[in-house]
Amino acid sequence: MNLQDRQVLKNLLPLIRPHRRKLVFAVLCMIVCSGSTALTAYLIKPAMDEIFVRKDIAMLWIIPPAFLAVSLVNALSKWGNDYFLKSVGLSVIANLREKLYNHIQELPLSFFDRASTGVLMSRITSDVNEIEHTVTTVFTGLILDGCSVIALACVVFYQDWKLALIAILVLPVAFYPVFLFGSRLRRFAVRRQETMGSLNVVLHESFSGARIVKAFGMENHEKKRFAEQNRRFLHYQLKSEWIDALSTPLMEFIGSIGVAAVIAYGGYQVVQGLSTPGTFFSFMAAVLMLYRPIKDLSRINSVLQRGVASTTRVYAILNERNSLVEKPDAPDLPPISREIEFRRVSFAYDEKPVLHDIDLKVRAGEVIALVGSSGGGKTTLANLVPRFYDVSAGAILVDGMDIRDVRIRSLRGQIAIVTQQSFLFNDTVRNNIAYGDIGRPERDIVDAARAAHAYDFIRELPQGFDTIIGEQGVMLSGGQRQRICIARALLKNAPILILDEATSSLDSESELEVQQALDNLLRGRTTFVIAHRFSTIQSADRILVVADGKIVEEGTHADLMARSGEYRRLYDIQFQK
Template sequence: AFVVFPASVLPITRMSKKIKRFTKRGQVAKGNLTNLLQESIQGNRIVKAFGMEEYEITRFREENQKVFKQSIRGSRIQAVVTPAMELLASFAIGAVVWYGGSSVIAGGRTQGEFMAFMTAMFLMYQPFKHLTKTYTTIQQGIAGAERIFEIMDEESEIKERPGARPAPGFSRMIGFHDVSFGYGRKLVLNNINLKIRAGEMVALVGMSGVGKSTLADLIPRFYDVTSGRITIDGTDIREATLQSLRSQIGIVSQHTFLFNDTVRNNIAYGDPSKNMEHIVAAAKAAHAHDFIMAMPQGYDTAIGEMGMRLSGGQRQRLAIARALLKDAPILILDEATSSLDTDSERLVQEALENLMIRRTTLVIAHRLSTIRKATRIVVLVDGAIVEEGTHEELLSRQSEYNRLYTLQLLEDEGASRGKLLH
């Protein structure tokens, strides 16, 4: 019997590994199904607008069927474990009765010894059975945990250098020195040399895809340069700790991310140590206080996932309030008003002007009319700087900026005529 019990470990182990494998596949299938549901719910207007309800239902059924199949396969193997254990136990008991009975008849051992052995075997049986079930459950848990650990163990592409020190408070200049950056072998930015002095408002302009947003993302080290270096007050940003570097940078973009939380907590995300008085002051400066107070619970109103209960302009103003509360000396505005209507853009633009006071600002904008007040305008073509100057200087000559500005004037004029016709 004691030989049969250990021998049962091998098939149980093999079946448990299969359960683990199918559980892991099931976790992947469930993740895909969850993503599909989230997309369908968030994009329900697009689904309805294009009449794609049946298509989405078909996609859901296909993904749901994959989850079902993986669950059935895992359940089948799991259902075999207990009967297999019972079968092996039956063989063990039969072997004990046959061998023990034969030895008693032959006089090799007494009846008392035989009964003691049988009692010990039955006492071991239930714990061993529970251990088998526990092992199977552990394998299922490990399969789920591995999915999480794969993400947790993923090494960050951006690492602090050994001996990195806190960055000193920004006071003089941001410098790009022969900076190039690429995704794989494709260069997005090529040999960028740029100086942004403290207090300046520098605007980056150019056609879509020329590297404006990428250039801005290099300052907080969302990416690291392929070659060259970026400095703040003469210190390479790679020599500073990430926390101290990013604490000096505020960001507002057109793709505003808000948390499924209250208005208060979304604004306080900029600096959780600030009290309610500071939060309200930031909201007022961002022209957000009035619409917040009109909400059912004011600052304690939940805004839904991604702020879906708010309009685009309201989401932008909350993001600006969050940046105001952070009070960082460096500000990056990445096309912050490009997707808003005229009224919302006016309110957001006024809020941005409040935000830019006494800050060094890097602006990326599609609407060139919003950057006329920039200290300098830097024009990019194919990832390289081709010219820079003030709005008036660049318009006074036959420049790339002049061409872009003229094209946008024609587009705006056409849009205005379209509105008049309607």
């Protein structure tokens, strides 16, 4: 076992430790199983010599019941071993899956920007399941098969140590394929799991984007994408299975050389009267039984290589550090009463500059609109307020407190967000509105729905507020989905609001309904409105024009139109003047 293998087992030990009582029972069962297996081989000698050679009738009343008793003990111990070990394995993997999921939930948005959903799903499902198989197989092999080898070796040497040496000497040669194929198995295991991640990416994209696929007639293209990844996965599977399948028969053939030598030498001793048939057959039974756990031990390596590959990939995520560091003694952020200040703020995505030296003060209750060409930095500027990302330079302060010095949960608790993509869960309307606070009373949820102009259409749904709206709210129209999101923000009743192009994807009628709901939402809140439609922001207290990561213009709609600058140019383009 190399250093990486030991590191993998070291990572898994803390997860196994809480289940050590069950593991002790499993180990005890393994020891009993190994001992009863060896005893079964040993009982062949008195059965042959006393019953079939000496024809002792009394032994017929002793040896067969003894066989039954030993077999019963063996069966019960195997059941106990399988159950307790499987229980440990499943519990460990359930804990690991939950630990991995919880860790991913705590990682910043920058992690999700570079990690695809399909790959993350593969880590939590496919890789974790591979680890469960590794845990149970490796422990069974190391303990049950290891104890069986020791017990049967004792029987073999007790019966005839010279024959035992002949049988044992071939083992180093028989194990050679294990070490020969080990590194290749690991390499193919890594590629197989990586391909499974790519396969999940294709599945997730094609299913979640089913409307786009069908709208553009790309069903055959998606079939080809899936077929290509599926063939790659099959290729690496077959490579792994080819090596895995070859190692066992090769080892068995090499082992048969030892068996043939034992039969030749042992048979000669029986013919010459130097040994009894019972001793020989008991010895042969023990040798044949011995090769089975040895063969199983040889297969541990292939299982371990796959487990190492999966564990390495899982712990690569678990070792991801959260770049958003929260101070241990960070206080809660009091409700905003004065202003939000951007003080010489700069930001870069992976060293690519996005914002440069932003200085901005937003008064409490003020509505600020952010406009500009795509890629100018509008959304990034707004995303810095809830600390989805940390500034590269400068600071953002709320009432004079740097947001990096307060608890993140208390900061985000004061911010509600409505985005262009109205994300809804495959749950009831009620639970989607109350997502931020599931325990809110029914009357609060209904009031939020009324204020969002959503109550009337919700009441007409088949089960009203208890209607399951499907994945991403597929059962609702675009305007209805957006009003559910607005109701969710209203129910949160946060003093700071971010509207990220909340009406840009709606038709005129839906936009009017949503805009009425937004008017209720904006009332009395410090608001950042990111919009492409200039008709939705003309009533903003201030409009900021963001271009190339800088605020190039600032003022009311009338002021900016009068200047005939960047704002007027963008306005004229939209309205084709």
